[in-house]
Amino acid sequence: MKTKELFNKKLWLAPLAGYTDYVYRKICKRFGADVVLSEMISADALIHRNRKTETLAKFDDADRPIGLQVFSNTADKIVKGIQILRKFEPDFFDINMGCPIKKVVKNGAGVALLKKPKEIAAIVRRSRELLKDSPFTVKIRIGWNSDEHFDEIVTIIEEEGASAIIIHPRTRSQLFSGKSEWNYIKKAKELVEIPVIGNGDILTAEDGLRMFKETGCDSIMVGRGALGNPWLFSHIKDEMGNIESLQITIQERINIMKEHLLASADFYGETTAIKLFRKFVPFYTKGMHDSSHLRDRINHLISMNEIIDVINSFEQSVIYG
Numbered sequence: 001m002k003t004k005e006l007f008n009k010k011l012w013l014a015p016l017a018g019y020t021d022y023v024y025r026k027i028c029k030r031f032g033a034d035v036v037l038s039e040m041i042s043a044d045a046l047i048h049r050n051r052k053t054e055t056l057a058k059f060d061d062a063d064r065p066i067g068l069q070v071f072s073n074t075a076d077k078i079v080k081g082i083q084i085l086r087k088f089e090p091d092f093f094d095i096n097m098g099c100p101i102k103k104v105v106k107n108g109a110g111v112a113l114l115k116k117p118k119e120i121a122a123i124v125r126r127s128r129e130l131l132k133d134s135p136f137t138v139k140i141r142i143g144w145n146s147d148e149h150f151d152e153i154v155t156i157i158e159e160e161g162a163s164a165i166i167i168h169p170r171t172r173s174q175l176f177s178g179k180s181e182w183n184y185i186k187k188a189k190e191l192v193e194i195p196v197i198g199n200g201d202i203l204t205a206e207d208g209l210r211m212f213k214e215t216g217c218d219s220i221m222v223g224r225g226a227l228g229n230p231w232l233f234s235h236i237k238d239e240m241g242n243i244e245s246l247q248i249t250i251q252e253r254i255n256i257m258k259e260h261l262l263a264s265a266d267f268y269g270e271t272t273a274i275k276l277f278r279k280f281v282p283f284y285t286k287g288m289h290d291s292s293h294l295r296d297r298i299n300h301l302i303s304m305n306e307i308i309d310v311i312n313s314f315e316q317s318v319i320y321g
């Protein structure tokens with residue numbers, strides 16, 4: 001995919017730490033995600049040669065186009081992190097300036113960078129110098145407690161050479177509460193000429209189409225709405241094409257849930273796979289009868305075969321009564 005095509009009416013899967021891993025990215029690709037991003041990768045951990053961190057960067061050619069997202073608190077570290085990750089040959093890099101999690105911002109990384117426009121300028125400028133003509137994006141929120149530096153930062157990101165900007169229009173203080181303010185995505189489109197990818201509160205196909213229409217953004221990024229619902233991507237595409245989407249059955253949801261567990265076991269091994277899978281069960285089973293009982297049972301099991309048996313029993317009771 002050519003650089004321009006990355007940003008032209010594409011559906012992106014957001015990087016969600018602990019969720020959008022090697023396994024779930026493949027599932028979302030299968031159901032219509034055009035572009036995917038790795039989970040956040042710590043440049044500091046890369047510099048200290050943490051092998052586990054490099055696992056986050058693993059992907060196959062079938063996953064392309066894929067970006068690797070890097071975070072740290074200085075230009076020096078971020079550039080070093082990108083240098084280390086270049087051996088994986090992703091289609092692009094993304095620099096995280098939007099993560100609101102305490103353990104990230106307390107070190108001055110993620111959304112904490114939005115308090116330092118000069119550091120942002122250095123990060124983007126030096127990333128462009130390193131990557132030359134290769135694409136990279138920057139993901140931001142609108143600010144720490146307000147939009148105080150929003151216009152300045154969006155402009156800096158363009159002027160210093162980023163290929164595109166991704167905007168989650170909440171402040172850090174909002175975390176994930178309240179509504180994201182899409183008018184900031186529209187404002188960014190008026191401020192810069194580089195592509196703008198809109199992110200935030202895309203929970204239905206109608207939301208996706210509405211974000212395109214209301215903001216004029218070039219592409220959209222789907223985050224939490226895709227958890228346990230990879231079909232959201234295909235439904236947004238149906239909506240864009242004015243096609244009626246087929247309703248996803250309980251059977252289909254359960255089938256994908258089991259496939260997810262088995263694929264995770266193949267990639268991570270049984271013990272790690274079970275720990276990661278437990279987080280997805282509430283999303284896959286949302287709204288299903290007696291799903292809380294299923295979640296409780298799975299949370300107490302340590303064998304994959306036992307979990308599959310429990311899911312099969314749940315499937316029989318839900319579908320056949």
